[in-house]
Amino acid sequence: MKTYYNPTKKEWSSLCERPVIKSYNLEELTTQIFTEIQRKGDVAVRKYTSIFDGVVPDSLKLTEQEIALSAKLIPEELKQAIQLAKTNIEKFHISQKEAKTIIxxxxxxxxxxxxxxxxxxGIYIPGGSAPLFSTVLMLAIPAQIAGCKNIVLCTPPDKNGKINDAILYAAQLTGIKDIYCIGGIQAIGAMTLGTESVPKTDKIFGPGNQYVTAAKQLALKYGVTIDIPAGPSELLIIADTSANPEYLAADLLSQAEHGSDSQVILLCTEESLAKATITEVNRQIQDLPRREIAGKALQNSKIIVFDDLESCFGLSNQYAPEHLIIACENAENYTDKIINxxxxFLGNLSCESxxxxxxxxxxxxxxxxxxxNYSGVSLDSFIRKITFQKISEKGLQNxxxxxxxxxxxxxxxxxxxxxxIRLKDLYNV
Amino acid sequence: MKTYYNPTKKEWSSLCERPVIKSYNLEELTTQIFTEIQRKGDVAVRKYTSIFDGVVPDSLKLTEQEIALSAKLIPEELKQAIQLAKTNIEKFHISQKEAKTIIxxxxxxxxxxxxxxxxxxGIYIPGGSAPLFSTVLMLAIPAQIAGCKNIVLCTPPDKNGKINDAILYAAQLTGIKDIYCIGGIQAIGAMTLGTESVPKTDKIFGPGNQYVTAAKQLALKYGVTIDIPAGPSELLIIADTSANPEYLAADLLSQAEHGSDSQVILLCTEESLAKATITEVNRQIQDLPRREIAGKALQNSKIIVFDDLESCFGLSNQYAPEHLIIACENAENYTDKIINxxxxFLGNLSCESxxxxxxxxxxxxxxxxxxxNYSGVSLDSFIRKITFQKISEKGLQNxxxxxxxxxxxxxxxxxxxxxxIRLKDLYNV
Structure with a gap:
């Protein structure tokens, strides 16, 4: 992590630049697969599952029994943790319902x-190194609260053609019944176009690698919408003297371990805090299973020491981070300064995880x-707000x-x- | 207008198809203009204004004086009408503010x-045949209520290098100060990339022709977002025996006059009403200045007679019209049936205009x-909702x-x- 001291406003732009992401031109590949799915349906989906995942599941759709079985295969304490998370996510997203108000x-x-x-x-849950069952909760819960009629979940099979049990448990807990063992471009293609097995959807949610991202971009051309453009995870922390360098280091590392393209930034008002945090990062990283990934991410990362908190908020708004921790005393006093x-996460105990x-x-x-220019996913992402109007005789006259x-x-x-033509009738009565 | 009787559900799909819109591949042209604007800024904007609009205004940005002058040039009754509209649009969009609720x-x-x-x-207002000052109100008012810091309005010059007075009056009334005499691809490019004169924006709103639409699509690749994908205007009416064929015809024609690619559909439960409406359409169209356009649009348009209202709502939801008039007795009783x-517009007096x-x-x-999968523009379109969290000691322990x-x-x-690392500290205290 490189440290900068009181950079001038002119330098902020370059400090706010994201690491350049290698961009792959996958338009030809995704178009080819979509076209084939459009023509051949499940046959094409199976073909690309075989090519990309190296397996062809017996059935693309999981049976009720397969899903139910998963609940028995994960540890009780994980089940309870998932249930606690579900309760909180539910409470917060239910509160986002808008009451009808006639004006x-x-x-x-x-x-x-x-x-x-x-x-x-449609909900896409990646496979790969970490089984993101938490993302199942984050997408399925608001979809259920919104009242979406058909919720389709696609996730790729592992080498043995199986889906992670915790993913299936979370899906089952949130009432998802239509689960398909399909990943990557072919999953997004199937949910965009529909096949014999997979229903066509109108909006597709969920993270993914460069193939999934490219396929979601292509889905837009078919009239399907998506949640948010994808990109590497980010954390910016603004810290004053009340911050604890141990906590700051842990938070920076928690974001850095996501991927080597993740970016973490610490803005603070004390050089000593910056130095103590670096020492702590170097200590804590040693024990991390994903220390190699985190280490690479830290190469993209910065510590900036400003004389004043005002500049910290200014730069943060220019950078527009995904996550922002305000590790300051009376953190809630600063909310008005936060724009982008x-x-x-307010205060020393509100960790990003x-x-x-x-x-x-x-x-x-x-x-x-x-x-x-985007909000995160919320209940709003799963609904549309329709305007209604009713005009009386008096109203039309007005x-x-x-x-x-x-x-x-x-x-x-x-x-x-x-x-x-209407006013004429009203005045003729 | 062709009339269909009780089509089977199988036939609904083809009845719900939109007229095929001639699609132009403008990617090369838009990319070229954007690239040139990126390199040469205002010089490129002026060049393309000269090519496409045939004029080069003295200054791209209008002066305060030019804008203020417009208020003196339009009729008093139009000013008052615009003010009335502004008041109503304001009231409804202010009501869309969300109160902060801590959960x-x-x-x-x-x-x-x-x-x-x-x-x-950025707000784009097309020039062309009709001066859409009403769209200025629809976009500038919620932008102001939201509190957008910089609101840029671009609209093309006419043959004499001028902007319509009513557009300028509406802009001035809604507090817009940054008005640019730029149209088409070069306007969207300037608002996407920024030039010496035109500030870069984060979201671009407003209708336009195929060039503007293509440019807005390209803007997405530069990280700018847009309001809604553009398409021809549509109206679907569901009418029962209480409907007035004169009103139905007037409403159908009001949508048909938008463009030859507009589509209007009438669903009703009485053959006699369908016939009376066609007679009325044929009568009323004679006197319309835009009868040629409306006539072409009617060629794409349909009347469908069903035995029951249930089917009308079913087909309407499958079609997902932009505008829906429920010309039925007690129209508000049917709102639960409306999904897409x-x-x-509820009842015989709530005309679409x-x-x-x-x-x-x-x-x-x-x-x-x-x-x-999209809502119309509202206050929500101009804001982001940021989530906040604050966790106490007890909270983290929980x-x-x-x-x-x-x-x-x-x-x-x-x-x-x-x-x-935090829990350890909490339990060690």
Whole structure:
């Protein structure tokens, strides 16, 4: 981790740059696989499962029995932990429901919004080194609260053609029934286009590698939407003298272990804190199973010492981190200074991993600066808000003439007529 | 308008198909212009303004004086109509603010959301045949309510290098100061990349032709987001015997006049109503200035007579129209049946043009079936909701062990450590 001292505002831009991610041109490959899925359905999905995962499961869809069995195969304490996380995530996402409020904008003109779940949603859970059952909770719980009618979950088989038990347990606990043993491009393609086995969906959620990311981008061209553009995980910490370097180091490492392209940044007001944190990082990293990955991520990472907290918040807003820890005394006093970020952790005890798993907030968040124009996943991601209006006689008399004038000025005579024809009847009664 | 009687569910899919839109491959052109704007800034913007609009304005940015002058040049009654519309749109969009609610998900674990405006937004208003000042209101008002710091408006010059006065009046009334006389690809490029004159934005809103649409798609690749994918306007009406064929015809025509690619559909339960409506359409269209456009749109349009209203709502949800009029007795009793739609108009007096101009709801809505996975523009479109969490000692003791277990099961040891190191201190006190 390189340390910078009081960089000038001119230097902030380069300090806020993300490590350049090797970008692969996968458009040809993804287009080819999508086209084949469109033509051949399950046959194509099986073919690419065999090519990419080296196995072809007996059935693409898991049976109820297979899912139920998983509940018996994971340790009781993990089950209880998952249940606790589910309870908190549920409470927080239920609180995001919007009550219907009818607004009388002018006497006799009533407008309101009603929420409707997106009917068909797809959840992708990667396989690979770590079984991300926590992401099942983060996506399936709000989908269920929203009331999505069809929730499809795809996740790749391991070398033996199996799916991780904790993933299946979390899926079962959250009421997901349609689980498919499909990964990568072919999973996103199947959920985009639909096959004999896999229903077509309207929105696809979930993380993934460069293949999944490219496939989700292609899905957009087919009228499907996605949650958030994908990117490497990030953490920025703003610390004052009240911070504990042991905690700071642990938090920085918890984000660095995600991937060698992760980025962690510490902004603080004390050189001694910066130095103590580096010492702690170097000590704690030794015992980590993923120390090699974390070590690589730390090469992209920075410590910046500013004279004042104001500059820390300024740079943080320019960087727009996915996660922000405010390791400051009375951290809640600074919330007004926070503009661009995915999720915020206030105080020395609010570690970022709490939000990854169990506090209740969602861990699917905007990375790579997208916190400037995207929110993280929430209940809102699974619904649409439809506007309604009801206009009474009095209401049309009140706003009708204005509509007629505006429509005429926009040279849209038929728009005007729709009002005129009604007003004529009202005044003739 | 072709009439269909009780089509079977199998036939619904083809009835729900949108007219095929001629798609232009503009990727090369848009990429070229964006690249040139990136390298040469205003020089490139001026070059393409000259090529596409045939004029080069003295200055790309309008002066305060030029904007203020417009207010004197439009008729008083139009000003008052615009003011009335503004008041209603404001009231409805202010009501969309979300109050901060702190949720204690577990004792000592506090989670909440706070809204933050997207700092830099761009609004595009097309030139062309109709001056869409109403769209200025629909985009600038929620942007101001959200508190967006920088709001940039681009609109193309006419043949004389001027911008329509009503557009400028609406912009001025809503407090927009940064107005640029730039249209098409070069406008979207300038707002995506920033130039010496035009600030870079993070999200771009507004309708446009195929060039603007292609440029907005390209903007996505530069990390900018957009409001909604663009498509031709649509109206679906569900009518029972209480409906007035004169009104139905006026509403169908008001949507048909938007463009020859617009689509209008009438679903009703009475053959006689269908016939009377066709007669009325044929009568009313005669007097329309845009009858040629409306006539072409009607060629894409359908009347479907069903035996029951249930089928009408079923087909409507499958079609997912931008606008839906429920011209039925006690229309509000049917709201629960409505799932996929942009905006709904209840009853015989709630004409669609009310929502286009002055009732208060937003007229920027999902078309082309996107109502299945997109909401229309609202205050939400201009903000992000950031999650916050604050965990107390008791809180970490309550959820910490679950986090440790889950992190370990996901093989993320450093995530676990961040909790362990804190819990150790708490229990040692």
């Amino acid at each position: 009388e904008t002018t006497e006799g003109v009533y407008c309101w919004r009603e929420s409707r779940a997106i009917e068909n949603v 970020v995915g999720s915020v 709490a939000g990854d798993y169990a506090s209740g907030t969602n861990h699917t968040l905007p990375t790579n600066g997208y916190a400037k 706003i009708g003439p204005a509509i007629e004038i505006m429509a005429e000025a926009e040279q849209l005579q038929a728009h005007k007529n729709a009002v005129t | 204690e998900t577990t004792e000592g674990v506090y989670c909440w959301r706070e809204s933050r405006a997207i700092e830099n937004v 739609v942009g905006s709904v 009310a929502g286009d101009y002055a009732s208060g709801t937003n007229h920027t809505l999902p078309t082309n079936g996107y109502a299945k 959820i910490g062990p679950a986090i440790e277990i889950m992190a370990e099961a996901e093989q993320l040891q450093a995530h676990k450590n961040a909790v362990t």
